[in-house]
Amino acid sequence: MLSRFAPVLLIAFTVAATLASPLRAEDIATYETTLKDATFTVAEIKVPAGKPFIIKMTNGNSAPAELEAKELKIEKVAAGNSTIIVRVKAMEPGKYLFVDEYQEDVAKGYVVVE
Template identity: 35%
Template sequence: MEYHTMKLLVAAIPLLAGAWICFPQQAHSQTVFQLTVKDHHFEPDHITVPAGERFMIELNNQDTTTDEFESYDMKFEKIVVPQGTIKVHAGPLHPGTYTFFDDYHPDEAKGTVTAEEKK
């Protein structure tokens, strides 16, 4: 290895270590909400989450067709194959009610998320 390349690598080590210290993994774990889509319906079709906090929705597709888990309100869309499971990160949300649906079966598979202030 050339002298200049080695010098650059040695100089970069403290910078990389500093970046790891300054940008640690998320300090607290996200709450995970389990949903299932079966017969083109979500079970449950409503969840309540804490306002102002990030959370994760884990969706298991028990349909025999591919579904597209989508929410305009929460700004996500993700394909889930038959018998597959996906995870979607969402929030933090202001207090209120937000909709989600299966874009391939929007009249059947739909649900809501309500974000509530902690009491």
């Protein structure tokens, strides 16, 4: 009985392992910022050019937030009092705006790639 399912299980396991492993194994620089009310601390994240990186944002508000940066291709919601990570591809030098989309007029920060 088990042998009939073994190939299926094997495939499922391989798929799961393939999905899970590269995410974890990767050695990639992570930059943190925290949103409290409408203020990001750090509000200016400095990142070296030409390397992918991860932004780890902690939403310190009880309300949900949506981290958005058009040029960095970031658009990700964060539940109240939670932390999210976003992966950004290698960027050219420049200053890139990120916002909490739900309060985009006031909650702003920048990623400075240099």
